Amino acid sequence: MTEPIIAFDKVVKRYGSHIVLDELDFTVAQGEKVTIIGPSGSGKSTVLRILMTLETISGGVIYIGGEPLWHERRNGELAAAGEAHLRKMRTQLGMVFQQFNLFPHMTVLRNLTEAPRTVLGLSKAEAKARAEELLQLVGLTEHANKFPGQLSGGQQQRVGIARALAMRPRIMLFDEPTSALDPELVGEVLNVIRRLAAEHDLTMLLVTHEMRFAREISDRVCFFDKGKIREQGTPDEIFGNPRMDRTKQFLRAVREGE
Amino acid sequence: MLFGYHWDTAHGEWAFALSILPMLLRGLLVTLEASVVGFFVAMVLGLILAVLKGARSRIVSWPATFITEFIRDTPLLVQLFFLYYVLPDYGIILPAFLTGALALGIQYSAYTSEVYRAGIEAVEPGQHEAAKALDIPPRRTFTHIVLPQAVPRVIPALGNYLVSIMKDVPVLSVVTVLEMLNVAKIIGDQTFDYLVPLSMVGGLYLILTLVASAIVRFVDVSLPKRGLPLR
Numbered sequence: 156m157t158e159p160i161i162a163f164d165k166v167v168k169r170y171g172s173h174i175v176l177d178e179l180d181f182t183v184a185q186g187e188k189v190t191i192i193g194p195s196g197s198g199k200s201t202v203l204r205i206l207m208t209l210e211t212i213s214g215g216v217i218y219i220g221g222e223p224l225w226h227e228r229r230n231g232e233l234a235a236a237g238e239a240h241l242r243k244m245r246t247q248l249g250m251v252f253q254q255f256n257l258f259p260h261m262t263v264l265r266n267l268t269e270a271p272r273t274v275l276g277l278s279k280a281e282a283k284a285r286a287e288e289l290l291q292l293v294g295l296t297e298h299a300n301k302f303p304g305q306l307s308g309g310q311q312q313r314v315g316i317a318r319a320l321a322m323r324p325r326i327m328l329f330d331e332p333t334s335a336l337d338p339e340l341v342g343e344v345l346n347v348i349r350r351l352a353a354e355h356d357l358t359m360l361l362v363t364h365e366m367r368f369a370r371e372i373s374d375r376v377c378f379f380d381k382g383k384i385r386e387q388g389t390p391d392e393i394f395g396n397p398r399m400d401r402t403k404q405f406l407r408a409v410r411e412g413e
Numbered sequence: 414m415l416f417g418y419h420w421d422t423a424h425g426e427w428a429f430a431l432s433i434l435p436m437l438l439r440g441l442l443v444t445l446e447a448s449v450v451g452f453f454v455a456m457v458l459g460l461i462l463a464v465l466k467g468a469r470s471r472i473v474s475w476p477a478t479f480i481t482e483f484i485r486d487t488p489l490l491v492q493l494f495f496l497y498y499v500l501p502d503y504g505i506i507l508p509a510f511l512t513g514a515l516a517l518g519i520q521y522s523a524y525t526s527e528v529y530r531a532g533i534e535a536v537e538p539g540q541h542e543a544a545k546a547l548d549i550p551p552r553r554t555f556t557h558i559v560l561p562q563a564v565p566r567v568i569p570a571l572g573n574y575l576v577s578i579m580k581d582v583p584v585l586s587v588v589t590v591l592e593m594l595n596v597a598k599i600i601g602d603q604t605f606d607y608l609v610p611l612s613m614v615g616g617l618y619l620i621l622t623l624v625a626s627a628i629v630r631f632v633d634v635s636l637p638k639r640g641l642p643l644r
Contacts, residue, residue, distance in 0.1 A: 245545075
């Protein structure tokens with residue numbers, strides 16, 4: 156097996172005495188589409204937030220493409236990473252947020268060109284070309300000069316996806332991308348993610364409550380509970396024939412809500 | 414006689430009032446100028462203080478917090494006297510008007526810095542997270558993501574301080590600035606009629622602050638609600 160693109164080695168995350176991630180071991184292969192499901196408070200969003208370096212870890216090591224994310228190798232030993240290292244690592248990841256977090260004072264186009272221009276150093280024309288290509292991908296070409304507030308939630312989230320992609324990350328993190336949307340707007344966002352999954356070699360890590368969607372696009376589904384992966388397998392295994400009682404109980408509860 | 418105008422004390426109260434109006438208006442102009450200069454200083458200095466207070470390094474944030482507290486907890490008059498009487502000992506001689514406007518601006522920068530601070534902190538954490546996820550450097554995040562969203566939201570609150578500054582301008586009369594109240598007092602001293610000039614000052618002040626408040630409200634409703642678009 157080739158080296159995994161993401162590897163968690165006994166990762167611990169604590170808030171005071173509350174343990175969010177409990178010596179988590181977790182790997183994702185290059186190009187793999189992995190969905191994380193589980194009850195709220197199970198630590199599933201924390202996995203994404205730690206990968207995006209929005210939250211620190213309390214213990215363990217995370218590797219991205221074999222290189223430690225939160226540590227630097229100094230004299231053969233792992234030491235806490237400095238900001239320069241974190242910045243370098245961060246460019247490999249892109250994140251889509253539950254609340255979109257678009258920049259409300261910038262047009263859609265500028266939301267997409269801001270980081271490529273200032274961080275990657277693209278020229279205005281290059282960044283614009285890249286943004287237009289992505290807007291086409293998410294079907295929002297005609298909205299380039301609007302402000303986020305003038306768009307529907309579904310459109311905003313599609314901009315959010317395009318904005319993350321504009322940095323050309325190797326790994327895309329989706330943190331409950333449709334949870335803040337009205338039900339009738341969920342489909343358009345899922346369609347975009349579906350196309351991404353089918354047409355690109357991106358590694359995708361998705362936290363979602365859309366079980367049918369998870370089943371359809373995932374290579375692997377992980378059931379999180381109390382800071383650990385309790386069960387994982389192919390979508391058919393997890394959704395069709397879960398082994399653990401806790402997983403069955405969770406899936407039953409979710410289906411009743413649908 | 415004042416500013417080349419003569420007062421008319423021989424033809425009754427109304428004629429007197431009419432004759433001193435041009436003098437009071439000259440004073441009003443000074444009041445307005447001092448307010449605007451003071452407000453400008455308060456806006457700029459307040460933002461600088463707010464940024465310094467929010468700095469991650471304590472070496473920067475602590476002195477800024479101390480300065481703000483010090484300014485806020487000492488009387489305007491003390492600061493004014495300090496600038497006017499102490500600075501010349503160190504070779505810094507400023508005209509009375511400039512000293513006064515500066516003192517007003519410094520005093521109010523302590524308040525405006527708190528307003529800016531609140532506006533900066535009100536920007537959603539998600540904005541910082543999105544900027545970080547895109548690897549936008551912290552400084553650029555602050556200048557291009559946070560500030561453009563924070564400043565429009567605090568402009569109404571800042572505007573209210575403009576009105577407050579206007580009402581504090583008479584303090585400058587103690588360092589000989591010929592603002593409106595000082596003019597009225599001189600007229601009273603000379604004509605032994607204080608009632609008319611002081612009443613007029615009250616009336617003119619009311620008009621001034623009402624107009625200023627209306628402008629603040631107009632700016633408030635016409636501001637972009639999403640923040641200032643850049644370019």
